[in-house]
Ligand code: FES
């Protein structure tokens with residue numbers, strides 16, 4: 001089947017019910033998308049389908065169809081993505097960094113639809129993404145900094 | 150002291166520089182050294198970027214940034230221009246390569262300063278010869294040697310410098326800290342750019358040509374061995390390349406028995422695993438159950454402790470003299486680590502050579518275990534210390550490294566072994582649970598004159614399991630003269646291990662909760678009671694051991710946190726301030742928490758004030774703040790909802806649904822202040838954790854009058 005990943009059409013040989021997470025990681029070698037729980041709890045596997053954040057571990061590859069997939073490797077194609085990356089660097093958001101791909105893709109979707117998010121907007125958009133290292137304080141600050149940039 | 154001055158060798162053992170032994174580059178390896186290699190950590194090529202080695206495992210504590218910063222400061226290179234290069238695991242060259250015990254800074258800060266300073270000194274010496282001017286007339290700036298208007302990059306002198314004998318590290322002059330430009334400045338993590346672009350490889354991202362993806366299915370009841378499995382059916386499943394039984398070894402914490410499934414992808418392996426049918430032999434661990442242990446613990450109450458641990462004075466006589474006696478039972482559960490990156494390891498076995506890609510906090514014991522199991526010399530095991538997606542102590546154990554190596558050998562193919570989150574939780578090396586039956590006596594003035602603690606913990610054959618013991622002279626031993634501490638050890642087989650501020654993360658809750666009770670029993674203010682309890686500033690414990698603490702430093706962080714929080718101010722109804730302090734891992738921390746309790750019992754943490762003292766220098770404020778905030782929230786999340794229980798020998802929890810993690814909307818503001826008294830620099834991965842749960846429980850008491858003595862905090866007891 002063909003998938004559109006980060007603006008490129010890619011041929012993928014995968015079982016239709018293989019979750020997109022594993023097609024990206026183990027079939028295509030795009031390992032920036034992370035496995036955290038495999039059960040929809042943590043958001044480490046977050047990618048965007050047509051700009052909407054979804055959980056890669058809960059999305060069978062056959063359900064993607066022609067939707068445009070954005071992964072962390074393609075985040076910098078978005079102006080909001082670049083602003084978020086800059087803010088993440090300036091504020092030293094990551095600790096281990098393992099959850100941050102998912103955090104950034106969720107944050108990019110937030111800012112694209114809500115460029116001046118309130119704290120409640122951030123709560124709602126980011127609640128699905130666990131950071132075990134608890135970098136939440138900096139994630140919030142960096143979203144605000146990117147929104148102001 | 151043993152100083153060896155052969156070319157490129159950099160060896161010192163000296164109490165003056167932190168007590169460590171560092172062999173920069175062993176003579177046998179000298180011929181492999183590159184041009185411009187001044188010592189094991191510093192390579193200065195003739196042209197191009199200066200390279201600084203990052204030799205410690207990075208688990209998110211920021212050590213691949215902070216230790217190279219220390220070297221770079223003394224080398225006087227340009228931080229923005231240097232390249233940081235992670236090394237292989239090789240204790241013979243790099244000394245301690247462990248992410249654990251908050252020990253990197255205490256043991257490596259002073260030596261790494263000398264590593265940088267020695268390299269700079271060698272460059273200056275070479276420049277002095279080249280330019281025909283005395284070293285004293287030369288200075289350095291951002292990787293350049295400067296003399297008057299003359300300025301040349303280090304690289305110009307590196308080849309000559311590298312041939313000079315390495316100086317005696319103990320006598321290398323280091324900077325006056327007032328001249329620091331890099332140390333103490335806010336420096337984002339060196340891998341951040343790769344992380345935000347999805348380009349940073351973690352252990353789980355390792356790819357080796359020809360590798361298969363492996364799942365390894367074990368019994369939740371540890372020690373159970375596979376009797377039989379439907380291997381033929383599994384091997385016939387789509388994407389599966391092989392499946393076999395791993396017999397396992399006999400010794401405790403050896404290689405576990407289980408079924409390995411090797412497939413084209415992790416998903417294929419897991420899909421096949423869901424169809425796996427295994428018959429297990431009985432395990433001696435089948436008796437394990439939370440209900441049984443609770444009963445055993447209750448039975449031990451009122452009986453003498455089977456294992457005396459520490460006693461001073463005469464606790465019974467002091468109790469008899471007391472005008473008031475306070476007794477309370479504290480309890481806390483097993484808790485898991487759940488690092489964000491699930492446990493994994495990639496291994497290739499090629500004849501008697503083994504190559505490992507591991508997210509490990511402690512590679513050397515893994516090397517030893519792999520070498521022993523596979524019967525190869527330890528030096529034949531190469532370990533790539535991959536960046537680690539969170540450790541929290543879990544990856545001080547290397548069970549997954551041994552499994553990956555064993556499976557790769559049996560398969561005759563390289564494998565990437567990935568555990569599921571369910572594997573991670575059910576096979577964790579848990580922070581042990583425990584109970585403390587406490588009693589204290591107060592005199593007429595409300596001073597604590599007797600302290601008795603019967604500690605119920607876990608172990609085997611009457612001996613404590615890993616991380617289940619208690620330090621005989623831990624606080625408040627030595628403060629209360631008539632003191633007794635004893636233990637009863639309940640039987641446990643499931644693996645236990647170190648979790649961020651091990652032991653202290655539970656003892657802080659117990660001790661600081663009970664002291665709060667004593668304050669209230671004495672009719673005293675909780676902060677003032679603690680000040681009086683600490684008394685005059687003094688060192689308690691053997692100053693040469695790791696344990697001694699300075700009551701003056703405890704007092705200072707206590708006072709600071711209280712002042713930051715405006716201790717004593719008036720608060721709305723069902724809102725309270727709670728205070729606690731704790732010393733662990735050489736760091737002193739005090740917290741005040743403001744919390745309110747709704748009529749339905751819901752607890753809201755409004756703010757956390759934190760005062761910390763980890764010595765005279767915060768090396769990297771960026772990483773330091775991250776560690777403190779992370780520790781506080783880690784502790785908060787655990788005390789509010791983490792509990793591992795056992796039934797029929799196995800852990801009952803499975804995934805994040807059973808181990809709720811704090812989320813974005815639950816995060817209170819955290820205000821942090823560091824005191825920087827003139828004491829040695831110490832570590833920060835752990836000491837900010839232990840005083841959180843007690844500060845919260847004490848705030849809840851202040852808000853409601855209900856004393857919660859059990860973790861996780863049961864808010865259903867708080868309904869108005
Ligand atoms: S891995 Fe998909 S939600 Fe956790």
Ligand code: FES
Pocket residue numbers: 094095096097098099100130131132133134135209489538539
């Ligand atoms: S930075 Fe480690 S899990 Fe978020």
